[in-house]
Amino acid sequence: xxxxxxxxxxxxxxxxxxxxxxxxxxxxxxxxxxxxxxxxxxxxxxxxxxxxxxxxxxxxxxxxxxxxxxxxxxxxxxxxxxxxxxxxxxxxxxxxxxxxxxxxxxxxxxxxxxxxxxxxxxxxxxxxxxxxxxxxxxxxxxxxxxxxxxxxxxxxxxxxxxxxxxxxxxxxxxxxxxxxxxxxxxxxxxxxxxxxxxxxxxxxxxxxxxxxxxxxxxxxxxxxxxxxxxxxxxxxxxxxxxxxxxxxxxxxxxxxxxxxxxxxxxxxxxxxxxxxxxxxxxxxxxxxxxxxxxxxxxxxxxxxxxxxxxxxxxxxxxxxxxxxxxxxxxxxxxxxxxxxxxxxxxxxxxxxxxxxxxxxxxxxxxxxxxxxxxxxxxxxxxxxxxxxxxxxxxxx
Amino acid sequence: xxxxxxxxxxxxxxxxxxxxxxxxxxxxxxxxxxxxxxxxxxxxxxxxxxxxxxxxxxxxxxxxxxxxxxxxxxxxxxxxxxxxxxxxxxxxxxxxxxxxxxxxxxxxxxxxxxxxxxxxxxxxxxxxxxxxxxxxxxxxxxxxxxxxxxxxxxxxxxxxxxxxxxxxxxxxxxxxxxxxxxxxxxxxxxxxxxxxxxxxxxxxxxxxxxxxxxxxxxxxxxxxxxxxxxxxxxxxxxxxxxxxxxxxxxxxxxxxxxxxxxxxxxxxxxxxxxxxxxxxxxxxxxxxxxxxxxxxxxxxxx
Numbered sequence: 001x002x003x004x005x006x007x008x009x010x011x012x013x014x015x016x017x018x019x020x021x022x023x024x025x026x027x028x029x030x031x032x033x034x035x036x037x038x039x040x041x042x043x044x045x046x047x048x049x050x051x052x053x054x055x056x057x058x059x060x061x062x063x064x065x066x067x068x069x070x071x072x073x074x075x076x077x078x079x080x081x082x083x084x085x086x087x088x089x090x091x092x093x094x095x096x097x098x099x100x101x102x103x104x105x106x107x108x109x110x111x112x113x114x115x116x117x118x119x120x121x122x123x124x125x126x127x128x129x130x131x132x133x134x135x136x137x138x139x140x141x142x143x144x145x146x147x148x149x150x151x152x153x154x155x156x157x158x159x160x161x162x163x164x165x166x167x168x169x170x171x172x173x174x175x176x177x178x179x180x181x182x183x184x185x186x187x188x189x190x191x192x193x194x195x196x197x198x199x200x201x202x203x204x205x206x207x208x209x210x211x212x213x214x215x216x217x218x219x220x221x222x223x224x225x226x227x228x229x230x231x232x233x234x235x236x237x238x239x240x241x242x243x244x245x246x247x248x249x250x251x252x253x254x255x256x257x258x259x260x261x262x263x264x265x266x267x268x269x270x271x272x273x274x275x276x277x278x279x280x281x282x283x284x285x286x287x288x289x290x291x292x293x294x295x296x297x298x299x300x301x302x303x304x305x306x307x308x309x310x311x312x313x314x315x316x317x318x319x320x321x322x323x324x325x326x327x328x329x330x331x332x333x334x335x336x337x338x339x340x341x342x343x344x345x346x347x348x349x350x351x352x353x354x355x356x357x358x359x360x361x362x363x364x365x366x367x368x369x370x371x372x373x374x375x376x377x378x379x380x381x382x383x384x385x386x387x388x389x390x391x392x393x394x395x396x
Numbered sequence: 397x398x399x400x401x402x403x404x405x406x407x408x409x410x411x412x413x414x415x416x417x418x419x420x421x422x423x424x425x426x427x428x429x430x431x432x433x434x435x436x437x438x439x440x441x442x443x444x445x446x447x448x449x450x451x452x453x454x455x456x457x458x459x460x461x462x463x464x465x466x467x468x469x470x471x472x473x474x475x476x477x478x479x480x481x482x483x484x485x486x487x488x489x490x491x492x493x494x495x496x497x498x499x500x501x502x503x504x505x506x507x508x509x510x511x512x513x514x515x516x517x518x519x520x521x522x523x524x525x526x527x528x529x530x531x532x533x534x535x536x537x538x539x540x541x542x543x544x545x546x547x548x549x550x551x552x553x554x555x556x557x558x559x560x561x562x563x564x565x566x567x568x569x570x571x572x573x574x575x576x577x578x579x580x581x582x583x584x585x586x587x588x589x590x591x592x593x594x595x596x597x598x599x600x601x602x603x604x605x606x607x608x609x610x611x612x613x614x615x616x617x618x619x620x621x622x623x624x625x626x627x628x629x630x631x632x633x634x635x636x637x638x639x640x641x642x643x644x645x646x647x648x649x650x651x652x653x654x655x656x657x658x659x660x661x662x663x664x665x666x667x668x669x670x671x672x673x674x675x676x677x678x679x680x681x682x683x684x685x686x687x688x689x690x691x692x693x694x695x696x697x698x
Contacts, residue, residue, distance in 0.1 A: 002627050002629075003623055003624060003627045003629045003631070274697065274698055277698070278698075283698050286691070289691065289694035289698055290687065290690050290691055290694060292694060292697070292698060293637075293641075293690040293691065293693040293694035293697065293698075294641075294690055296634075296638075296693060296697050297617075297637070297638045297641045297642060297690060297693060298613075300617065300634070300635070300638045301613040301614065301616060301617035301638055301642045302613055304613070304616035304617045304619065304620035304638075305612055305613045305615075305616040305617075307616070307620070308612075308615070308616040308619065320612075321612055321616070324608070324609045324612055324613070327605075327609070328609055328613070380598075380602070382605075383601060383602045383605035383606070384598065384601060384602075384605075386605040386608060386609075387595075387601030387602070387604055387605045388601070390608065391581055391601075391604055391605070391608060392585070393581075393584065393585065393593075393595040393596065393600075393601050393604065394585070394592075394593055394595060394596040395596060396592070396596040396597060396598060
């Protein structure tokens with residue numbers, strides 16, 4: 001018995017590695033604590049997606065390495081699930097991002113391909129290649145965890161909709177050309193039933209974007225206000241009032257492997273923590289040693305859990321394991337950054353570029369990590385989902 | 397199980413059944429560990445784990461003539477190694493501790509510091525009472541033991557044996573944790589308070605979600621460790637510590653939160669819950685606690 005991939009998978013990996021060695025730009029090789037670390041601007045200018053990242057995403061697409069499970073015309077090479085996992089594994093190991101804006105390739109394109117009209121499906125390649133930047137209009141001031149409570153209203157007319165309302169925490173809104181926007185089309189229906197999904201052109205009159213400066217001081221999301229925004233009827237995705245079902249859409253081909261990136265990032269963080277403890281001379285402290293070992297143990301067992309879930313998925317079974325991964329990796333990441341601060345004593349709170357450790361990486365990372373247990377379904381909502389969908393407990 | 401608390405012979409019919417699976421002790425850990433999960437799920441008493449996960453691999457390693465009989469389930473055995481500190485490393489202490497089923501197995505394999513192994517039948521033993529009556533643990537006094545044959549061991553053999561047994565125990569613990577979790581989940585669905593199943597309350601749902609996560613990651617960590625050991629992979633040492641530490645976290649959390657969710661009924665002797673809580677905590681303290689394994693893991697990663 002041997003632990004590892006077989007010769008076919010390793011041959012596939014070599015092909016990928018050869019491509020990466022030849023084409024990956026130096027900026028893509030910089031190890032980041034978070035996926036979109038450098039896709040952030042300041043509060044005044046909003047965010048920008050760096051030029052190298054746009055070119056890199058297009059290069060990946062053109063060579064069939066953007067979404068390997070897709071066919072070449074969608075930036076892939078018809079890979080099997082196992083090849084996709086090897087791909088995600090290798091990209092994560094080298095800490096190479098595919099894109100610095102995830103909504104287009106990870107959420108919009110798969111949903112368009114599954115639910116869109118032929119004209120809407122035609123938007124998918126540009127979304128995957130990154131030629132068009134998308135934002136997703138989901139959260140609202142009064143619809144966070146209770147997403148189905150969204151109130152942005154779209155009045156239904158014969159050949160168009162008129163949208164009024166507000167979205168918030170809209171990532172990439174300031175740089176997006178299009179918005180995948182969930183709106184209420186039937187205010188009288190039960191809240192999950194009256195929602196529809198529209199494609200909005202961000203240039204449409206009546207859309208106002210206010211960059212929202214977040215806790216770290218950067219601004220990579222925004223508030224978006226809609227005032228009498230006219231949207232053609234053709235921009236309705238799926239059936240009218242059937243939008244809630246579409247909120248579940250994401251990259252099904254990769255769902256079983258997306259944990260690889262977060263677990264690899266965690267392992268990298270744990271390694272950095274150990275190096276930090278050694279530099280600070282606290283690595284002989286028994287309490288520190290045990291706590292570092294605990295982060296290692298948690299990351300290692302989560303990797304095992306991810307592979308176990310993948311094995312079920314690859315054999316065609318449901319893989320409830322993956323429900324646990326987001327909650328577990330985000331909470332562990334947060335704990336790692338806090339420990340990194342703690343190991344530095346008085347310097348733990350220092351973010352001075354010329355003092356303390358790693359230009360304040362640990363304190364900065366800790367603050368950024370707050371988002372990881374809130375965004376995309378808070379850790380509490382994840383627990384509800386596990387309890388109700390995996391464990392079969394009744395809803396309250 | 398309850399009868400076994402007062403009379404260990406009550407578990408003999410179970411062994412008559414389990415002996416047919418003793419051969420698993422001579423095969424890959426990836427097979428044995430699945431079986432041991434079920435042993436832990438029912439908190440089975442008796443000599444299965446010491447025979448299949450300790451005695452059989454030790455005999456195999458020294459190519460002892462008894463090996464086929466052990467793998468056929470005709471002969472039972474246990475291993476005496478830990479000294480007065482209860483740690484499973486070779487030592488000179490004349491009294492060996494935490495030896496499972498030492499009074500009822502056919503052979504006790506005493507491992508001394510050289511290291512070397514001596515097979516002894518019926519050595520003087522003393523039962524040490526623990527919280528877990530389903531696993532009977534003994535001190536074995538090796539003073540004046542007469543033996544015809546002592547076989548020298550390679551130090552690596554002892555390390556590998558203890559590593560294997562540690563992962564085997566972790567597999568058992570995952571089974572016990574799953575039992576505690578299943579009992580608790582079922583109870584949360586049926587117990588009505590405030591006119592609703594208590595499992596519909598978020599406080600209970602979140603506890604169960606956390607228990608489930610600990611259980612799932614421990615299950616996976618143990619499976620991975622078993623694979624690493626079977627493959628003789630360089631990761632096997634770290635994976636062993638991760639597995640036992642994760643199994644400890646899962647089992648003790650399932651025990652604590654399990655009884656908390658059961659409430660008063662879980663606190664009774666009559667309810668079976670405590671039998672599994674006892675098994676969980678007993679196992680947590682055998683072959684190294686979570687804390688001890690984290691410390692040894694630290695020695696390997698720092």
